[in-house]
Amino acid sequence: MPDAAEMMDTPTKPAIEGSAAAAILLMLLDENEAATILKHLAPDEVRQLAKAMFDTANASEQQIGQALDRFVVRSRDVSALAIGADVRIRTVINQAVGNVRADNILAAVAPQRSAASLEILRWMDVEAISGLLAQEHPQVGALILSVLVPDVAARAIETLDEILQADLVLRAAMLTSVPAAAIEDLESVLASANVDGQRVAKQAIGGPSDVAKIMKKMPKSLSERTIRALKKTDKALAQAIEEEMFIFENLRDLDKKSLGSVLRSVDAAQLAVALKGADDDMVDLCLATMSKRASETIRDEMAEMTMVKRADVDDAQKTVMTIVRQMAASGDIMIAGGGDDYV
Known part of the structure; x- marks a missing residue:
């Protein structure tokens, strides 16, 4: 049995971070299996994991063990009902009431999935997005602006013409839901990205709250100028945005x-x-x-x-x-x- 001195000299095993543990687990999987998992993640999550995979490429046996231990512990909290639940629920409802009735029921109660076209926007760089905003119809641009992460949207709009900036902000703030036709217009714009066309249910995006988040990411001079321009068009809407900004x-x-x-x-x-x-x-x-x-x-x-x-x-x-x-x-x-x- 080691004496007290030896026990004090034994280093404490450092806890491995979540992203590092996930990266190690992905690298232990078959390439196709790892790729299948990554397809379900958001762009920022993929970037974070990619960096973590490089950082943990020389992981020690101890770190690998920690990652596996963490996975086992976390897996105990996952309900067996959740695995493949979406497919099972849809199959059961289809068999019970038929495809047409099932579609109507599930459209109302199932969690909404983002259209592929909206998801592809999240992978584009700021310069490409800014180019789209400058070239496309402002209504399509407003839809693009509302889908983006606020800081990306703020950077994409920063280089645009002042009049177009105000027009895009106005249209984005007035969005409440998006009809399928508008999504189809966006899909045609992104056709070169091989986005699968599909009709989708209306999605709640945009509005003063989302625009306020974008405006807060802008430099002071640009946000103030945009608000002043917006007040000339719709004073009440401009005030609503200002209220949401703080x-x-x-x-x-x-x-x-x-x-x-x-x-x-x-x-x-x-x-x-x-x-x-x-x-x-x-x-x-x-x-x-x-x-x-x-x-x-x-x-x-x-x-x-x-x-x-x-x-x-x-x-x-x-x-x-x-x-x-x-x-x-x-x-x-x-x-x-x-x-x-x-x-």
Whole structure:
């Protein structure tokens, strides 16, 4: 039996990271089997795994063992019902009610699958996407813009003409669902990528929320210019996008001084209603910027409230955010954003 000194000298076995473990498991599989698995992953996941596979090419026996152990442990949490569930469910419903009725039922209840054309966009580089946005009809461009990851969309739109930028943002913000005909137009645009044509159900994409995420990734000057142009066309829509760009939850991103400045400008009763809909951490964060007396007053008002309508909470929070945007516009506070220097 080793003595205490020897036990202390024994190095602790380092835990292997998830991506490294997955990479090792893929490399242990047959090439065709590994390729089949990768086909079901998103572009970013494939890129991450590809890098991890290079990094773990010289994995030790110990690391391989850790990866296998991790796989076994995680596999215990996977329900046997989940394996091949989609195919089994569709087969059962088809046999029970026939193909036509089954299609109608499954179209309403089955998880939606992205059209192949929308998926292929996620694999294209920014320059190619930007070229598509510049060449194609703005409605097709708006669909492309809405499907992309926000930071990719922001970079793709950055080099476009100012008028086209505003038009694309307007159209993307007005999207709610996409008919099959629009998907078919996009499929024809991407025909060179060998996308299989197929009619698909309407998909909920786009809208002010998605556009706001894109705008936050843009440099400050570009986002401000685009919002100004959008206001000339649809002021209400531009305001909706601005509201989505910085929501009540994002108060966490303000520094303590800025947050305190904002909250001191809000009516105490209205702030109490706004915080009534926030979690305890947010309440503590906000009240920590105030004097002891002021914070106690707010807490007392919140305690005296019973049931508060969600609509009243939303209105109070919007009022707070209106003050945030006014103070940001006047330069009194700085709002952190995802772009180069968005305030």
